[in-house]
Amino acid sequence: MFAARIFRRCITIKSTKLTPEQIAEKTKYRNKISAKTTGPIIPIAPTDVLRLAKRLALSGVSSRREAEKIIQDGRVTVNGVLVDNVAHNVSMDDLVTVDDKPLTFKDKRRVWIAHKLMGExxxxxxxxxxxxxMDRLKKMGMQHHIMAVGRLDFNTEGLLLLTNDGAYARELEHPQFEVQRTYRVLVRGQVLPSKIAELQKGAVVDGIKYRPIQVTIESTKDKDSWLKVKLSEGKNREVRKALAHVRLIVKRLIRVEYGPYRLADLQKGYVLEVQPKPSPTK
Structure with a gap:
């Protein structure tokens, strides 16, 4: 069962009419208690000399490419000296700071699934x-360097992956590895087979070629249809744009799966730490 795969702790945020900031305040005391019962994370401390950009990525600050920009922007010091050379070598014994904040050894890879609310x-x-x-998670006391895997737009809800491992996040996002995303979509009206066929062969939207999208009709009721949509790349607002291209009006968009991770019955607004799955590169 899904519950059997829960890893370490469950942070709950009840879905109410409160703002995310108010929800965070209401859950602060509960999270403090939860933190006391969570076992310590054993740091991984590599000893080899490595490039400065890789050191930032291993510390969970950003991806390797983003780390290079941070270095070039003059935001990094090594043992008190400003370094803007991305090829500079460091060891894990060197004191590295980003924006005057020292890097620590990277924790073990951790992954959370969140049920993102519409309007966030x-x-x-x-x-x-x-x-x-992210502001809500910070107020809940979660780690400073947690990052989202991919994006969900303001009006999209459902599964959002979070991790402390920048390299792992980029692997899950990169189209090279074809990590499948699955959505449930409520659209207005009935869906003609010709529209599904156009999506499945790969639509061209605003001059951009989209990969084939798997679409199945789950149900049709009260002049609306629920679709299941599967795709393996993460272009900006891809599902909405592809469906609009075949003149389908999206009323609700929910991501339910991202690679091996599933939303299952996680309630709206809840955040759950789960066992990390293997990298898609392996």
Whole structure:
């Protein structure tokens, strides 16, 4: 059963009309108790000399490519000296800081599944002041360097993967590894077979060629249809754009699977730590 695969702890955020900030405040005490019962994480401390960008990636700060930009922007010091050379070598004994914050040895790989709510952004902050899931997680006391695997837009809900491992996140996202994403989509009206056939052969939207998308009709009721949509790349708003291309109006979009990870019966707003699955490169 899904519950048997739960790893270490379950953080619950009840779905209410409260804002994410208010929810975070209400769960703060519960999370403190949960943290006390969680066993310590044993750090992995490699001893080999390695490139500075790789050191940042291994510490969970970012992907390797993003780490190179951080270094070039002059945000990194090694033993108190500013370093902007991405090829600079360091050891795990060197004191490396990013934005004046020292890096620590990277924890063991950890993965969470979150049931993202509609009306939340997947970002660390928003200039317009809209609610973000990352801000809510931070207030809940989760790790500073946790990152999302891929994105869900503001009005999309469902499964969002979170991890402390930047390299693992990029592997799951990269189209080279064809990690399958599965969505349930509520669309207006009945869906003609010709529209499904067009999606399954790979649509061209605004000059961009999309890979074939698997579409099946789950049910049709009250002039609306539920579809199951499967794809293996993560272009921006791909499902919405592809369905709009065949003149289907999306009323609700829920991601239910991402590679080996499944939303199952995780309730809206809940966050659950699970056993990490193997890298798609293996």
């Amino acid at each position: 952004l997947v970002t660390t902050s928003d200039p317009q002041g809209r609610p973000t899931i």
